[in-house]
Structure formats: structure tokens, C-alpha cells
Amino acid sequence: MIKDANFVPRGTRLAADVCVVGAGTAGIPLALSLSGKGLTVLLLEAEHVPGGATRHWNGRCVPLDPLDFQARPQVPNSGWPISYEGLLPYYARANAWLEAGAFAYDARQVLPAGPMVASVDGEVLRLHGLERYSCPTDFGRRYRKRMQVATDLRVLTGARCTALRLDATGGTIRGLDVATRAGNRFGVRARAVVLAAGALQTARLLLCSRDLAPPGASFALDAIGRYAHAPLSGTVGSFTVAGDPARMRHGFEQAADGAYCRRRLTIDAQQQDALGLMNAAARLVPADGAGDAAPASALAWWQAIGRHAHGLARAPWQAPSLLADGWRHAVAPRRLPEVAPRVPARRLAVELQVEQQPLPSSRVLLAEEGDTLGMRRLRVDWRQCLADVESARRSLRLMSDELARCRVGRLEFEPGTLREALLHRPPARLVGTARMGRDLRTSVVDPDGKLHTVGNLYVAGAPVFPTCGQADPALTEVALALRLADRLVQRLQPRRAPAEELYA
Amino acid sequence: MNVLVLGADLHVGARLVALLRQAPWAQVTGATVRGPARRGGPLRLDTPAALAQALVDTDAVVDCSAPDPAWRPDEVRGLAHAAQEAGSPRMVFLSGIAVYGHRHAVAHEHTDAPRVLGRRGRALLAAERHVGDYAATGAQAVVLRPGHVWGPGSDEGVHRLAEALRCGRLGDLGPAGDGWSNLVHVDDVCAAAMRAVQLPPAPGAVRTYNLAAPDSPRWNEYFIDLALAIGATPVRRLRQVPMRLRAALGALLQSWLGEPLISPQMLRTWRQHLKLDARAATRDLRLHWTPYPTALHEAATWYLRQARSREHRRRMPSLHPPAR
Numbered sequence: 001m002i003k004d005a006n007f008v009p010r011g012t013r014l015a016a017d018v019c020v021v022g023a024g025t026a027g028i029p030l031a032l033s034l035s036g037k038g039l040t041v042l043l044l045e046a047e048h049v050p051g052g053a054t055r056h057w058n059g060r061c062v063p064l065d066p067l068d069f070q071a072r073p074q075v076p077n078s079g080w081p082i083s084y085e086g087l088l089p090y091y092a093r094a095n096a097w098l099e100a101g102a103f104a105y106d107a108r109q110v111l112p113a114g115p116m117v118a119s120v121d122g123e124v125l126r127l128h129g130l131e132r133y134s135c136p137t138d139f140g141r142r143y144r145k146r147m148q149v150a151t152d153l154r155v156l157t158g159a160r161c162t163a164l165r166l167d168a169t170g171g172t173i174r175g176l177d178v179a180t181r182a183g184n185r186f187g188v189r190a191r192a193v194v195l196a197a198g199a200l201q202t203a204r205l206l207l208c209s210r211d212l213a214p215p216g217a218s219f220a221l222d223a224i225g226r227y228a229h230a231p232l233s234g235t236v237g238s239f240t241v242a243g244d245p246a247r248m249r250h251g252f253e254q255a256a257d258g259a260y261c262r263r264r265l266t267i268d269a270q271q272q273d274a275l276g277l278m279n280a281a282a283r284l285v286p287a288d289g290a291g292d293a294a295p296a297s298a299l300a301w302w303q304a305i306g307r308h309a310h311g312l313a314r315a316p317w318q319a320p321s322l323l324a325d326g327w328r329h330a331v332a333p334r335r336l337p338e339v340a341p342r343v344p345a346r347r348l349a350v351e352l353q354v355e356q357q358p359l360p361s362s363r364v365l366l367a368e369e370g371d372t373l374g375m376r377r378l379r380v381d382w383r384q385c386l387a388d389v390e391s392a393r394r395s396l397r398l399m400s401d402e403l404a405r406c407r408v409g410r411l412e413f414e415p416g417t418l419r420e421a422l423l424h425r426p427p428a429r430l431v432g433t434a435r436m437g438r439d440l441r442t443s444v445v446d447p448d449g450k451l452h453t454v455g456n457l458y459v460a461g462a463p464v465f466p467t468c469g470q471a472d473p474a475l476t477e478v479a480l481a482l483r484l485a486d487r488l489v490q491r492l493q494p495r496r497a498p499a500e501e502l503y504a
Numbered sequence: 505m506n507v508l509v510l511g512a513d514l515h516v517g518a519r520l521v522a523l524l525r526q527a528p529w530a531q532v533t534g535a536t537v538r539g540p541a542r543r544g545g546p547l548r549l550d551t552p553a554a555l556a557q558a559l560v561d562t563d564a565v566v567d568c569s570a571p572d573p574a575w576r577p578d579e580v581r582g583l584a585h586a587a588q589e590a591g592s593p594r595m596v597f598l599s600g601i602a603v604y605g606h607r608h609a610v611a612h613e614h615t616d617a618p619r620v621l622g623r624r625g626r627a628l629l630a631a632e633r634h635v636g637d638y639a640a641t642g643a644q645a646v647v648l649r650p651g652h653v654w655g656p657g658s659d660e661g662v663h664r665l666a667e668a669l670r671c672g673r674l675g676d677l678g679p680a681g682d683g684w685s686n687l688v689h690v691d692d693v694c695a696a697a698m699r700a701v702q703l704p705p706a707p708g709a710v711r712t713y714n715l716a717a718p719d720s721p722r723w724n725e726y727f728i729d730l731a732l733a734i735g736a737t738p739v740r741r742l743r744q745v746p747m748r749l750r751a752a753l754g755a756l757l758q759s760w761l762g763e764p765l766i767s768p769q770m771l772r773t774w775r776q777h778l779k780l781d782a783r784a785a786t787r788d789l790r791l792h793w794t795p796y797p798t799a800l801h802e803a804a805t806w807y808l809r810q811a812r813s814r815e816h817r818r819r820m821p822s823l824h825p826p827a828r
Contacts, residue, residue, distance in 0.1 A: 099678075142678065149609070257737075
């Protein structure tokens with residue numbers, strides 16, 4: 001059921017087997033996967049509607065690469081404590097949750113047409129990489145009915161968790177303090193607590209609660225809030241096609257399962273290791289397009305309309321196809337991610353998405369001032385390393401050389417402006433503020449997502465990423481949440497006989 | 505054992521007769537209570553006297569005629585009456601999922617009937633009561649409540665949906681297709697009926713079993729898988745409002761444009777979060793459910809073969825003279 005937290009009697013103490021804080025990308029799949037397993041679940045959402053970050057996102061789904069899970073000398077603090085193969089079954093399920101079609105990210109198997117560019121050979125460039133696009137699915141709306149009909153799941157909206165209460169030893173969560181904007185306050189007692197509120201709010205809650213811990217408690221982990229990072233992206237250069245531009249396949253194509261896909265250009269994993277490069281992927285986009293790296297705003301919307309009007313004036317015969325694409329982009333239930341001119345262009349723009357190093361100095365901190373509920377606000381001190389930009393430059397140079405060698409076209413970029421192109425604005429979604437690892441000094445949670453020093457506190461989703469790779473985090477967030485749900489069921493061992501799985 | 509199968513002209517009944525013919529322990533007679541009599545077709549029992557005659561020396565009667573749109577629950581009362589006079593053979597009645605109404609829950613066999621029931625649900629529940637009255641006289645009776653029957657030969661479960669997928673009237677429905685499909689392969693329903701005929705005697709009480717494969721997916725997943733299997737791609741994501749409008753005009757669109765009929769009831773079913781708990785059937789009837797991928801492959805193969813043959817007929821009418 002879904003209820004407004006203002007209707008919970010003031011001062012009561014709600015009980016549940018699992019309390020999930022945050023009904024968003026990780027929280028909703030996690031809570032629904034726990035439903036029907038003989039556990040009672042309480043899902044707290046600070047906003048008035050569930051959905052979190054999925055309410056406004058671009059829908060891009062890309063899994064991490066196997067090399068992202070390895071410790072690489074060229075990426076300090078890299079290496080996941082879990083394997084890519086271990087996460088694979090959850091990736092397949094995560095794809096279904098995000099409605100991005102089948103878990104198939106090889107263009108050779110998914111798209112019937114040939115490669116992005118013909119005649120590229122050698123072992124350096126990979127042209128069959130793929131990114132899939134979700135509807136984009138808003139979890140709050142898509143799975144609302146499931147949340148409503150689940151008898152063992154209670155969703156409270158407008159419920160902001162303000163503190164985690166530890167017991168005297170600091171080793172177990174005793175309860176949670178919850179407040180609403182209207183002033184209602186109540187508590188929650190749970191056998192396990194999962195923080196799934198995104199990298200910023202999870203870190204804020206942990207940092208706030210760290211101060212509340214009794215003196216000498218082992219809760220205080222230095223890594224909380226550190227290593228905040230995200231994939232860097234931007235339009236970095238241009239690509240001029242050498243042959244017939246109609247033979248380039250760089251736009252959106254629909255897979256048989258209905259999901260829109262786009263091809264990506266990546267560098268072979270062995271080459272990355274040999275040359276000491278960080279992971280990167282490039283997309284070729286229309287040169288006059290805003291690109292999906294641009295912020296969604298009314299101004300960007302009008303600029304796009306202006307661009308298309310200008311394009312139509314030059315090629316009026318494109319009008320029907322542009323209108324159809326406009327309909328697919330703005331009205332259709334599965335959105336075409338971007339409207340692009342249908343006439344093949346010789347000159348394209350290059351969008352690069354590159355991994356960022358996780359730095360301990362890049363962190364989120366508590367500010368002095370508090371909000372209306374008495375929680376200290378968050379200050380984001382996101383830092384970058386010039387090595388990230390340098391790696392991007394070398395990756396682009398390598399791509400450029402290879403494409404020129406194969407006589408496919410000319411990739412041009414200005415090294416001097418690369419830094420500005422990649423760091424022109426802070427990333428939309430940070431990861432890594434409660435990273436996963438085995439070392440207590442450099443990580444916050446263990447490979448299962450449990451805090452190293454607290455027996456029943458778990459973190460799900462973006463905060464646990466040790467490294468971000470070049471992929472958007474949404475798909476991996478959902479996969480990790482589903483994995484944590486399985487681990488929780490094993491750990492909590494439901495006392496009642498599990499019902500048939502109904503809701504997840 | 506002499507087994508009389510009623511509704512032998514329908515999907516489940518016909519398949520049950522075919523499977524019982526292969527069983528060494530059964531002597532089967534296929535019969536129907538309505539429809540035109542055909543040479544070589546099922547026996548036509550359209551009068552009480554004919555029914556009473558057919559029940560003489562019958563050890564078990566399996567009534568599979570409820571899926572017929574013209575079926576009425578009174579027919580079960582007539583059957584029970586005739587069976588009682590003929591020495592009370594065991595009765596197996598194929599009911600349906602409609603008895604659980606429009607609720608969103610896990611449905612067990614002992615779940616109470618909802619207060620509000622559709623026309624079909626009321627009819628099936630009335631028929632189940634007649635079966636109960638029959639059992640109360642000391643006879644043996646089993647009620648099977650299959651979910652949505654599919655597999656080769658299924659018109660509602662495969663053919664109509666595949667046609668709708670092909671012409672873009674069906675696809676991924678989002679929240680409107682999020683309900684559980686409760687699919688059950690026709691062979692699993694027949695296996696359950698055959699085991700029900702052979703169950704150890706328990707006179708005086710009706711034993712009721714839900715039938716749905718434990719791995720049956722949500723409707724969306726089934727639609728997408730079926731579309732991929734029959735090549736109706738790319739799968740379209742559809743909005744709810746146009747679907748409802750088309751469903752409201754369903755019969756008109758069917759007659760004017762030849763579109764496959766999608767009714768408002770079907771839309772309601774597809775968004776219903778109702779899951780049949782079939783653990784009792786698995787245990788007591790020792791069922792080995794057909795795995796979903798196998799059933800999907802069979803259904804798609806059957807549909808494609810049928811579509812090819814229809815296409816061949818359309819292109820070469822001279823090779824396929826109309827049947828007299």
C-alpha cells in the first residue's frame with residue numbers, strides 16, 4: 001500500500017523486517033523484490049510521489065565493462081570486490097525492470113544492419129558496443145500498482161529519514177527517526193535498514209548519524225562521503241566522413257524488442273591496459289544537435305525547435321519524417337531519445353563519455369546550516385584530476401589515428417578545450433560516496449552492501465560504486481539493488497513460509 | 505475405465521480425448537451438447553435422454569464445455585442429475601479463473617468468492633455449486649480451475665494475440681499489461697484432468713485445484729516473447745487510452761477492418777495482479793508443468809505453421825477447394 005506519512009500517528013514506532021530509505025532507482029526494485037518472500041517491508045520516500053531519479057532521466061542503459069571490475073594501475077583506487085560474472089544475472093533482470101529490452105549489448109547480435117562504419121579492422125577499436133534506451137521508465141508510475149497491491153509492503157511518501165539511531169555499542173541500528181515537512185515525527189524499528197537514497201542523501205544521512213554515534217563507536221568510517229565521482233561527458237570534437245555518409249550507422253535504431261539503441265565506439269580492453277588508458281566511449285551525433293549531454297531546459301527546447309526549423313528551410317522534404325520523429329520523441333509511450341535530421345551529414349559531432357578517477361579528496365561534506373527539519377545541509381566538493389582529461393585526450397588521439405588509418409574519416413578535436421568540454425558542468429549523478437570494498441580505510445560497505453561496522457545497515461545503488469566506468473549508472477544501480485535483495489532474503493531467513501512470489 | 509468427455513469439440517476437450525485415446529487404462533468417448541453433428545466428430549448429446557444413455561456404464565465424466573460462449577451453468581445441473589441416475593460416476597469439471605473476480609491477490613483454492621463477480625464468474629461459481637451438490641449425494645467430484653489455457657490449437661491464448669501483435673494492435677502495454685498471465689499449457693490441463701479421474705476416492709467432498717504454471721510470466725513479458733517468436737517486430741509500446749477506445753469499439757473494428765477482437769474484459773484481465781497458487785495441484789495431481797520456453801516455442805511454431813498454410817490457401821485457392 002502507498003500512504004502519506006503525515007497520517008502516521010505522531011510519536012509511534014513502526015516495525016518492519018526491512019526498512020528501505022528512498023523509493024527511487026534502487027529502492028523500488030529492491031523493496032518489490034523483497035515482497036512475497038515472507039518479510040515485511042517499509043519503503044520511505046522523502047518526496048510526495050515515489051520514483052526518485054527515474055522521474056526525470058534520459059533512459060540510457062549501459063552495463064559496466066568486465067574491465068571496470070578489475071584493479072587497474074592506471075586508475076587509482078580501482079577494482080570492485082565483486083565480479084562482472086557474478087553481477088550478470090542481475091543485469092539481465094535489471095534490464096527488464098528498466099524496460100530496455102533484452103540484456104544484449106552487442107550490435108552484431110541485436111541490430112540487423114552492418115557495423116557503424118565498414119572497413120575498420122585491427123584490434124584497437126570496437127564498433128559493436130551498444131547503448132539501450134529505456135522508455136524512459138518512471139519507476140514510481142510504472143510500478144505503482146505493484147506497490148499498491150503488495151500486502152507485505154508499505155510505502156510512506158513525504159517521509160524523510162532524519163537520523164539513524166545506533167545502539168550503545170554502535171554496532172547495530174536501533175531505529176530510524178522520520179519526519180515530514182508538515183511537522184509529523186515518528187520512528188521505525190527494523191531488522192535491516194537499507195539506504196537507497198542516492199549518493200548525496202545517503203552520504204548525508206550517514207554523516208549526520210556519525211555525529212550521533214556514542215563516543216568510541218566503531219561507526220565512524222573515514223571513507224563516508226569521499227570518492228564522489230561520475231562519468232565525464234561532453235561534445236569534444238567533430239568527425240568528417242570520408243566516404244558516403246549514408247553508409248554510417250550512428251543514429252538511433254530500434255531493436256526487435258522495441259528498445260531504441262545507439263552504437264558506440266570503444267577501445268579494446270587489452271589496448272586500454274597496454275596504453276594505460278581509462279575507460280571511454282564515443283558516440284557520433286548530428287553536428288547541429290544539442291546532444292543529450294545538454295541540460296534539459298526550456299531554452300534548450302526552443303533551441304532545438306529553431307535548429308529543426310532551420311534544417312527544414314534547407315530541406316523541406318524532410319518535414320514528414322521529422323514530424324513523425326517529433327511525435328515519437330514527445331508523445332509516444334516509448335520515446336525516441338533524440339530527433340535528428342534524416343539526411344545523412346558528412347560532418348558529425350563526437351560525444352565522449354569517459355571514466356573519472358575516484359579521488360578521496362572529492363567529497364561531500366556537511367555544511368554548518370541546517371534545513372527546516374534540523375538536518376545539516378550538504379556541501380559538494382567535487383574534484384577532478386587532470387589525468388582524467390589527459391586520458392580522454394589520448395583515447396581520442398588513438399581513435400582519431402585508427403579511423404584515419406582505416407580511411408573512414410577524420411576525427412578532429414582541440415586538446416586545449418577538452419578540459420572545458422568535459423568539466424563544463426558538474427555531473428548529474430554522482431556515485432561512490434559509500435563505496436564497496438574489503439578495506440575499512442578506503443571503503444564503507446562490504447561486497448554485500450553491508451556497512452563494515454554495523455550489523456544491519458546496508459547501502460544500495462549509486463553510493464556503493466568503487467569506480468563508475470564510462471557507463472551511465474542506472475542499470476548497474478538496479479542490478480546491485482536486486483543482488484542486495486537476494487542477499488537480504490538469505491540473511492534474514494524469513495520465519496514465515498514464503499508465499500508465491502507475487503509482486504516482483 | 506470408461507471416460508466420457510463433454511466439450512470434445514473445444515480446444516481442451518479435443519486434446520483430452522486425443523490423449524485419453526493413447527492411455528491404456530481408458531476407453532474414451534468424446535461428446536458435445538451442442539453444435540452441428542459431424543461424421544467422425546464427437547457424439548452429440550443434445551437431449552437429456554441421449555445424455556443419460558451415454559452415462560450408462562461410464563466410470564468418469566469430464567466436463568470441458570464451460571469455455572463455450574453458449575454454455576450455461578444449468579447444463580452442469582442437468583449433467584449432475586443424469587449422472588446421479590446413471591450410478592454416480594466420478595465427475596471432473598473444468599471451471600475457470602473468473603471465479604476469483606477482479607481482485608489483486610494470490611488466489612488459493614480456499615479463497616472466498618468475492619462479493620462482486622462478473623457474469624462469467626457468477627456462471628462458473630453456480631456450476632461449481634451444482635458439482636458440490638452432486639458430491640454431497642456421496643459421489644466423487646473434482647473441480648479444476650485453469651488459468652489462461654494456451655499451447656498449440658489455442659485460439660484465445662495464442663492465435664488471437666498473435667494476430668493482434670502482427671497488426672500492431674498489441675505489444676508492450678506497460679502498467680496495463682503488468683498483471684500475471686497464469687498461463688497453463690493445454691497438455692498440463694489434460695494431464696490434470698486425467699490424474700483427477702484417477703485420484704483415490706474421496707466421496708462426499710469436492711476437491712478443487714488451481715491450474716497455472718509456476719513460471720508463467722506477466723502479460724507484457726508473454727506478449728513480447730510471443731511477438732519475438734513469431735517475428736512481429738519491432739514490438740510496439742502502446743498507450744492505454746487508445747487501447748481502451750479500440751476495445752470499446754472492438755466488435756465494430758472487427759467487422760469493418762478485420763482486426764482481431766480485443767475486448768474490455770481482456771484489457772481488465774491483463775492489468776489484474778491475480779496469481780493462482782497451484783501448489784496443491786502440483787502435489788496432489790503430481791503435475792510436471794510444461795516449462796514456459798517450451799510452451800512458447802510450441803505455440804509459436806503452431807501459429808506460424810497455421811499462418812503459412814492460410815497464406816498458401818490465399819495464394820493458391822485452386823489447390824484448396826472449399827470443404828463441403
